[in-house]
Amino acid sequence: MSTEKYHVRVTKDHLVFSAAHFITFNGDICENLHGHNWRVAIEVSGSLDENSYVFDFIALRDAAQQLVKSLDHRVLLPTQHPAIQVSADSEEVTARFGTRRWVFPREDCVLLAIPNTTAELIARWVALQLRDVLRVRSGQNLESMRVEIEENFGQSATCEIDMA
Numbered sequence: 001m002s003t004e005k006y007h008v009r010v011t012k013d014h015l016v017f018s019a020a021h022f023i024t025f026n027g028d029i030c031e032n033l034h035g036h037n038w039r040v041a042i043e044v045s046g047s048l049d050e051n052s053y054v055f056d057f058i059a060l061r062d063a064a065q066q067l068v069k070s071l072d073h074r075v076l077l078p079t080q081h082p083a084i085q086v087s088a089d090s091e092e093v094t095a096r097f098g099t100r101r102w103v104f105p106r107e108d109c110v111l112l113a114i115p116n117t118t119a120e121l122i123a124r125w126v127a128l129q130l131r132d133v134l135r136v137r138s139g140q141n142l143e144s145m146r147v148e149i150e151e152n153f154g155q156s157a158t159c160e161i162d163m164a
Helices: 057-071 119-137
Strands: 006-010 016-021 034-046 074-078 084-088 092-097 100-105 109-112 142-152 155-162
Touching: 006 057, 016 057, 034 057, 034 119, 057 074, 057 119, 074 084, 074 092, 084 109, 109 119, 119 142, 119 155
Parallel strands: 016 074, 074 109
Antiparallel strands: 006 034, 016 034, 034 142, 084 092, 092 100, 142 155
């Protein structure tokens, strides 16, 4: 019985999004709002299908591109942080941490169901969003997905999830 496992990876110059964020750490420290040109790489693994593909490069690239586009030129805000309160209406988003307060136009924000906008959790969020899209497009041959988010050159985080 074969134990072969194959991997397909895409990372392109256009799989980049510019976005602002801030993170908290050590319980009570909150960074200033700042931005990055985040680079995304996606890798899926599994067995080969009837076409000898794990997954089509173009379909993987296009799915990733659509998600990256939704994050581009936005402020990324966590909605599950215990100390950051995020509220939104049709026009504005307000984020509060202690005595600090930020107000943004609604269309400039992406509210992420994560506890902190770290590169690690953004990678996980991207992976979970893509998993739903890729499940619809593939058969049962995908086993795992790895998403790498680079926030600065040489500084990245990776999340690997099962496709099951």
